Amino acid sequence: MQSEYLQGIKKPNLGQTEHRLDRTGLALEYFPAFEQNQHDFHGHDFIEILFVLQGSFRHVTAESSFDESMGGLTIVNDRQYHSLRTPDGPVELMNIYLKPALYPLPVLPEPLASRLYELIPLHPELGNRFNSIRHLKVGDTDKIKSLLMMILEEQNREVAGQEAAIQALFRLFLIELCRAAPVREDLPASGYSGRIEKVCTYLEKNFTSSIRLDDLCLLSGLNPANLCRRFKEFTGMSTGEYLKQRRLAAAVQRLRMSNDKILTISHDCGFSDISRFNRFFREAFDCTPSAYRETVRDLGRKSSDENASFEVQ
Template identity: 25%
Template sequence: MSAYQETKVHGTHDFPFAVYRGLVPEWLSDFPLHWHEEMEIIYVEKGSVSISIRNTEYLVRGGEFVLIHPQTIHSIRQHEDDRGFYHNILFRFSMLESGADDLCRKKYLEPIYNRQLLMPEYIDISHPLNEKLTPLIRILWSHQRDRQFRDEMLIKAKLFEVLYHILEYCEEADKERAYEDIVFDKLKLSLNYLEENFAENITADTMAAVSNYSVSHFSKLFKQMTGESLTQYLKNYRLEIAANRLRHEPTKVSEIALSCGFSNLSYFSRAFYQKFHMTPSEYRKTPEL
């Protein structure tokens, strides 16, 4: 799916912590722009993947990882012909808070959540945080996968330890970054509009009006943020929605194409093959790993 606010529940209401695995390109060729309330750590175990955070793209190799602020737009995609196996760790700061007057919440968690304190995003092999956090990250994903009695306490303890080390390398946000936040918040409005109306005839004029920019300025910012023109982005978004429906709905291919904004079935089939390297019917028959 493309740039949108992710509504999937990660973990449970009383323990909002989750771990996932991804394999590029076998399991997915990309996970387009999205954001969520959770902080996220994406650790590449083998190979390499391209990860974009806001308008910065990182080539993350095996043994490296990225740190992503809550509510921050990001995406994952295949780098050239490389394969990449990675782990996602997501958690809400609420699971680490003990109440409104909690000192750690006010002094550390809120400034990170509000981007007043900025975490380093890309942690390569040589970064001091790599050696400190990698053992903790491995503990987190192993205990979540095979969770036993009392492991929730260990997970919370390790998350505090992760943030403790990260805070050593945080920087205060400057005025330029504060302005960037305003720009990205406006663009999120247009992306929400696209998500809700993707099957309709969406134009740059409409999207610009939603974000309160001129068409030319919006188009420039949109390309800067997504790396694609609105036309390219919308097509890829529709194809991702269609692929998801092919996996999980028995609806006819032609009906799925139409419901995703493709009025011409031949064009849909060509575009789908170009993106996924198989026809819609072949994709539907391929088991989900």
């Protein structure tokens, strides 16, 4: 990656879009004819979702390149460096910018709720190699375009019920996002990839249980040193880090969606004791689980109050 092409952390192109994102945590930008012939590697301090309405472009990251075409939907999570090129000419593109800390994601029914949190980490500390950039393909491009255009129209005019309309439309968009088919990406080939994928699948299904390294060695057929080395090469983290992150992600989801006691959430998400859970949570999010829950609820109340104030004007 050449330094002259590395642009650092970029903000939305339009000042009014940036202002809205900083104020509400959600903003859209529409590009009727986006064109870029030179790499512009950059990251964001927010989540970026790119939806291709017409045309195609090449999406380049530090590890790979991917050709996106009409109906392609890419989720680029916090501070992931990437670049776009349009070798085949202009592309019609819609960008969605999201700050989950400011814009609480809506509650969706299962299995969509679990899928949503898998696609969009609620905090940068929950990001990893598997969710840093996700490629999806939607079946009905016109339907998604219609939803996004309606959100954009609401965003660009201040009228009674504006935020309520945006929330309702964005919830529909997220449902379609969760329904979209994932595009399988080829990870670096290795004779050990199949074994490590098997370990990852096991951890995903059993993260709430007590898991020993010996169990994973037996499952993979690898000795402890080899398993740990290969697992970190494949995932970018140790087995312990991977398991802790998965448990924290489940706990964050429960804190946002339920009124369950902190002790219950800690136990149900696989933590051996409440003090361990509190310590890990504070290290990751710089606050306690109860403070995090209260912050999310305050944001929800603030959003409701803003909607109500629009209605009575």
